Amino acid sequence: MISTVVWGTGNVGRAAIRAVDAHPALKLAAVLVHNCDKVGRDAGELGGLQQGLGVTATDDIDAVLAAAPGAVVYAATGDIRPDEALDDIGRAIRAGAVVVTPALYPLYDQRNAPPEFRDPVLEAIADGGGSLFVSGVDPxxxxxxxxxxxxxxxxxxxxxxxxxxxxxxxxxxxxxxxxxxxxxxxxxxxxxxxxxxxxxxxxxxxxxxxxxxxxxxxxxxxxxxxxxxxxxxxxxxxxxxxxxxxxxxxxxxxxxxxxxxxxxxxxxxxxxxxxxxxxxxxxxxxxxxxxxxxxxxxxxxxxxxxxxxxxENRSAGGNATAVGRLVGAIDWLVDAEPGLYDALDVPLRPAAGRLGRK
Structure with a gap:
């Protein structure tokens, strides 16, 4: 199974915890949080699940990345902190992880993205061998x-x-x-x-x-x-x-x-x-x-x-389907060559192994 980190537990991160837990090819390895009040809380609670998952939230980014996770769902916002989000994502890629995220708008169409966004990602991929796929939550x-x-x-x-x-x-x-x-x-x-x-x-x-x-x-x-x-x-x-x-x-x-x-x-x-x-x-x-x-x-x-x-929250439903697209791409990306991918590269596939899964 692919060890997977969820980084951030807001609207996107909550849905990401549930999506990773439900995916038969993924194993939730860690949850990263910024808010100190969330440190030590169980991922199941933070994800709105009815049971604990045995994974407690941490703010120790270095320790989580040092464990060399196979994938990172970067769910922290990039709306008002794009430079910080780009730096965080670069760290995860350099650790060798496949990263999926909605946080970097310019990389929706990565082939025509500004160099200040595209070049650091390509450098991180060359250094660490990870990958990046960006898709929106709009969705x-x-x-x-x-x-x-x-x-x-x-x-x-x-x-x-x-x-x-x-x-x-x-x-x-x-x-x-x-x-x-x-x-x-x-x-x-x-x-x-x-x-x-x-x-x-x-x-x-x-x-x-x-x-x-x-x-x-x-x-x-x-x-x-x-x-x-x-x-x-x-x-x-x-x-x-x-x-x-x-x-x-x-x-x-x-x-x-x-x-x-x-x-x-x-x-x-x-x-x-x-x-x-x-x-x-x-x-x-x-x-x-x-x-x-x-x-x-x-x-x-x-x-x-x-x-x-x-x-009955449709706003949460939109987030959940956007997250489903990202999380559902992880095992495909792990099998693909390291690289920077967009929606035309990454197929939308059936939910194999998830029918009837709680």
């Missing part, structure tokens, strides 16, 4: 393998639209929701995640990756943005109160322009409460979230995926 499969797979069912293709429709009211990452995305701030606040060029920095790699797979040249990548204020104050279970008049919903697109037209589009529709911007796209059953792919052409194809986890 990555919804903006690469799923639309590309479905496009193969069409006769003619006019365009591809990937939608994430998401209600943040059950999400547990308040700093990102309030400050990076701007929910609950005044409409004059300029959230970092919505600043010009930032959506392209985050999702442009997936646009380029899809264009590469489809064999088309992009003229440009463009952005659109709409914001809506809350009509009434709302209270969320995980993040408290959001006042009327503050930002309550955001809709933006990252558009891949082909022949002067937006042909490959990643669209995000996010709300802090379902009552805001009711005229924008919503999940088909009015739930917390959904991921939708629309292939315009002949025939027109529309596929909507809804996932729940941790009860």
């Amino acid at each position: 990555g499969w919804g903006n690469d393998v799923l639309p590309l797979l479905i496009s193969g069912l069409g006769t003619t293709i006019d365009g591809i639209r990937c939608q994430e429709i998401f209600d943040y009211s059950t999400y547990e990452q308040e700093d990102s929701v309030r400050h990076l995305i701007g929910m609950g701030h005044g409409m004059d606040y300029e959230p970092l995640m919505l600043a010009p060029s930032v959506p392209t920095m985050v999702w442009g790699g997936q646009i380029r990756l899809m264009a590469r797979a489809l064999g088309v040249e992009l003229d440009d990548i463009r952005e659109t943005l709409e914001r809506r204020a809350l009509d009434a104050t709302v209270t969320t279970r995980t993040m408290g109160e959001f006042e009327a008049g503050t930002q309550g919903a955001v809709r933006f697109e990252v558009q891949g322009i082909v022949g002067g037209e937006p042909r490959i589009v990643i669209e995000h529709v996010t709300r802090i409460h379902g009552s805001c911007a009711p005229d924008w796209p919503t999940p088909p059953d009015g739930g917390d979230g959904a991921h939708r792919v629309i292939i315009e052409g002949r025939p027109r194809i529309e596929v909507t995926v809804e996932a729940t986890d941790e009860g």
Whole structure:
């Protein structure tokens, strides 16, 4: 079995602990945490499982990597600390580990990634013999393998639209929701995640990756943005109160322009409460979230995926499917040559050995 470390126990890390524990080819070897209050706690508790796993969380990075794990699921955030995340990941690769992570947006399309991200990873691979696969939590499969797979069912293709429709009211990452995305701030606040060029920095790699797979040249990548204020104050279970008049919903697109037209589009529709911007796209059953792919052409194809986890929490379900893509790739990566991989390299495979597994 492949000894596997989960590094970080937030929204992604919780799901990663469960995914590693359920995978028949993997063995959870260690859990790394930053919060000293989590040190010594059992991984099963941190992962939201009903039983202990006999693995206690530690903050001793050196000791964990010195044990030469076969794989690391790097679940710590890279949103506001990309340099630190890159350094952490490089350490794990130099230790010889296969690393899977959603933390480094520029490496979604690793072939066209900026040298300041790509070169250190390639150097770490050359030094230690590990590998890296980066895929998103938005989720990555919804903006690469799923639309590309479905496009193969069409006769003619006019365009591809990937939608994430998401209600943040059950999400547990308040700093990102309030400050990076701007929910609950005044409409004059300029959230970092919505600043010009930032959506392209985050999702442009997936646009380029899809264009590469489809064999088309992009003229440009463009952005659109709409914001809506809350009509009434709302209270969320995980993040408290959001006042009327503050930002309550955001809709933006990252558009891949082909022949002067937006042909490959990643669209995000996010709300802090379902009552805001009711005229924008919503999940088909009015739930917390959904991921939708629309292939315009002949025939027109529309596929909507809804996932729940941790009860009926669709935000956790989206994280869990994104983690499933990453964790499910580990044994393939271990068998492959050391290298830097993207979603077009790593196959999405059946869940062999996991049917009926608790």
